[in-house]
Amino acid sequence: MIKTIVSEGLPVDEQLLIRKKIIKNGDSDKRICIVTGTHGDELEGQYVCFELIRRLNENLDFLDGTVEVYPALNPLGVDSVTRGIPTFDLDMNRIFPGDPNGHLIEHTAYEIIQDLKGADMVIDIHASNIFLREMPQARVNVKMSRKLIPYARMLNLDFIWIHDAATVLEATLAHTLNVLKTPTIVVEMGIGMRLTLEYGNRLVDGIFNLMKKMKMWSGPVANKISKPKLSATGEVFFMNAEVSGIIIPSVTHSVDVKKGDLLCQIVDPFEGKVLQNVLSPVDGLVFTMRTYPVVYEGSLIARIFSEKTINEETA
Template sequence: MNEYLAAEIIRDLDGSDLCVDIHASNIYLTEIPQIRINELHREILLPYAREANVDFIWVHGASTVLESTLAYSLNSRGVPTLVVEMGVGMRITKAYGDQLSDGLFRLMHKLGIWTGPVEAARSPVISTDPGEVAFLNAPVSGIFVKTLSHGAAVREGDEIGRIIDPLQGVLLCRVTAPADGWLFTIREYPVVDQGSLLARILRREEAHTDEA
């Protein structure tokens, strides 16, 4: 049944001019509005992504592409597909919804579907180098208490959060930025195990946006 449903979804979407696959993040993390695309379809997707009114466009290397995803399947079949990530899983962030709605009208205008007025698009930060993104993982288990919010500009050594021992209340470690950049992902769910993802930073001095 699952295979049949997946096949019917693909058949229904096949031949579309554009598909926008909209996600919240997972329940553990909060994300700034961003579009993730893979370098295999970069030339086709980047012009569309620039119109979508997001803050960040993250171009993944081909080796990180998940072949089981809807976006990969549709892009492989010639249907341009953008993947949008924003907010926190299982929640609606109204401001982000409004922001993306303006972007969807711009995309429809680009495709000739909408002839009404559109808002000016934000100028997104674009990352095409996998080495620009730093992943911060928990060195110990405990309770993570964030110091900064996603969207903050950080300097190397800035404290992003702390991991606390839940039984004794003592500080286990300070989580600091490994480089100057832009905090575009931060953990919301406080319970962490060693190795849990805590944050992502784009290594750029000029990367910045308004805090959510």
């Protein structure tokens, strides 16, 4: 069944429609929600929705509970290759919990929260942006980490990043739901405007594994579920461009690097000169890597997780 949770008039002969697919079987009241498409250029979740629903349809008898899939919280953005909401200035993931008396989009955010509230688990799938490729990872606010990490470990990801509680992040969908005692995990993987089927399949395997642990799924699950590294066991390093230019990568994404390894060069095509050799400051895992070649000073190039740093300090 497909249910419309928001229907608001657009100026000329069109409704803004936000819909969810509901798949229900058995007697259990358990409910898991898969949401994606908050940013219209993040499409990795599209494959996850497809594959999850496809597998469920083929094996519905194993389901005991309700799976709700929201493939496009920002349908205008997804359908028009726009990260934000066309005609609206604010990032959709900075306006939750919304406002029933606010602008159309704030009102929409409010309705989305009302609909998701009370679920036993929400997985909020993001796909970086058009510039950076991300290893499959969960992002968890430090305040919620104790509760969410055990679930995040089940999702077949490579990394769990526990981040600080920045005030601005309080307006995200995930934070809002977590405050409302609806456990929500943000999954970040892949890259904007593309599908990475390997990552999508892994996450779908992880969602079935999670449902099994939640006793919503009695069917088969993947034999091998990845054990993610936890950011609390090390340190995350940010590599930003020190000069503007064009990036020529030297390493691929999701690789281990040694301190001093060349990550990429920033070059000046006009002069044929290398402007900066970007070297790894530590031994670690490249879990974020820039793929978009043009950089300005400050553009993020890579994030590296180093377990060694903390270990050395502890030693």
